[in-house]
Amino acid sequence: DTAVSQTPKYLVTQMGNDKSIKCEQNLGHDTMYWYKQDSKKFLKIMFSYNNKELIINETVPNRFSPKSPDKAHLNLHINSLELGDSAVYFCASSQGPPGPGPQHFGDGTRLSIL
Amino acid sequence: AQKITQTQPGMFVQEKEAVTLDCTYDTSDPSYGLFWYKQPSSGEMIFLIYQGSYDQQNATEGRYSLNFQKARKSANLVISASQLGDSAMYFCAMRDSGANNLFFGTGTRLTVIP
Numbered sequence: 001d002t003a004v005s006q007t008p009k010y011l012v013t014q015m016g017n018d019k020s021i022k023c024e025q026n027l028g029h030d031t032m033y034w035y036k037q038d039s040k041k042f043l044k045i046m047f048s049y050n051n052k053e054l055i056i057n058e059t060v061p062n063r064f065s066p067k068s069p070d071k072a073h074l075n076l077h078i079n080s081l082e083l084g085d086s087a088v089y090f091c092a093s094s095q096g097p098p099g100p101g102p103q104h105f106g107d108g109t110r111l112s113i114l
Numbered sequence: 115a116q117k118i119t120q121t122q123p124g125m126f127v128q129e130k131e132a133v134t135l136d137c138t139y140d141t142s143d144p145s146y147g148l149f150w151y152k153q154p155s156s157g158e159m160i161f162l163i164y165q166g167s168y169d170q171q172n173a174t175e176g177r178y179s180l181n182f183q184k185a186r187k188s189a190n191l192v193i194s195a196s197q198l199g200d201s202a203m204y205f206c207a208m209r210d211s212g213a214n215n216l217f218f219g220t221g222t223r224l225t226v227i228p
Contacts, residue, residue, distance in 0.1 A: 031214055041153075041203060045215035056215055090159060094214075102149055103216055105159035 003027050006091045006106035014114050015083060021076045021109045023091030030095060031055075032074035033103065034066060037088040046089075049074050078111075086113045117141060118206050120219035127196045128227050134181070135191040135222045137206030146210035148189040150180065153203040153221070162204075165189055196226045 006023040013019055025032060033056075034046040047066040048056035054066065063079045074091060088110050092103040119138045127133035139148065150162040165173045165180045173180040181190040193200055203223050207216040 033215055035215075041221050043205065043207075043216075043218040045217075048214050050214065056213070088157065092159075102161040102164055104161060105151075107158045110157070 004091055004093055004104050004106040006089075006109055008109060009107060010110050010112075012112045012114065013081060015081055017081050018077070018079045019081060019111070020078070021089055021091075021111075023074050023076070023106060025072055025091075025093040025104070027093055027095075027104060029093035029104075030071060031093060032068065032071070033092040033094075034074065034076050035090040035092060035105075037090060037108070039087070043090070047074075047076075081111075081113050083113050086111055117217040118208050118219035120206055120222050122222045123220070124223045124225070126225050126227055127193075127200075129198060130195055132192060132194045133196055133224065135193070135204050135206075135224065137189045137191065137219060139187050139189060139206075139208045141187075141208065141210045143210035146208055148180070148182070149207040149209070149216065150178070150189075150191045151205045151207060152200075153205065154199075155202070159205075163191065193224075198226050198228060200224060201226045 004025045031050045033048045035043050037043045046060050049068045065077045067075045088108045090108045091106040094103040095101045146167045148165045152160045163173050163175045163178045163180050165182045172182050177194045179192045203221045205221045206219040209216050
């Protein structure tokens, strides 16, 4: 049973296209996240959703829009893709807030912009 | 300001030996959590161990233990009896009560030598 699953695992597309990454968690967690891991392996938070409400929005271009149809899903839609968007995108979930529990991550989506 | 610092970009350890991966953190919040994640070459993020700021004892999970020195603001990961499968990137992360997301360090690449 996959706890946090994201699709697709690999995404190769042209600059200027629009794409979506889907994420689902079956852990019953209240909060879901999107992180971006750059080419130097640095992980940074992009968005956080708690019970379908956006509670964090870091300085991310508005070409990125998270969509949460319910608390088990948090999809990431990206418009007008740019070369700099190439990265690995991780979905994660956790119980809370509050709560000290760990965040459980999906396997990542490697996005490559041609 | 950088909240998590990992000063070792790379570490080598002989198989069956113990290794310590360093992590220091910065927060003025009395309530926070510290986490370690493993990222093997396959790319997934695997939760290893958690330490709460109010925990009296150092956390342990199998071969992993966290050397928590609150006054020094350090949370080093100790891996005992290293195995070849321990070769991976290791990330230290923190969440304080001011945020739901994790702040990650830049990671340490551990290589276990047979």
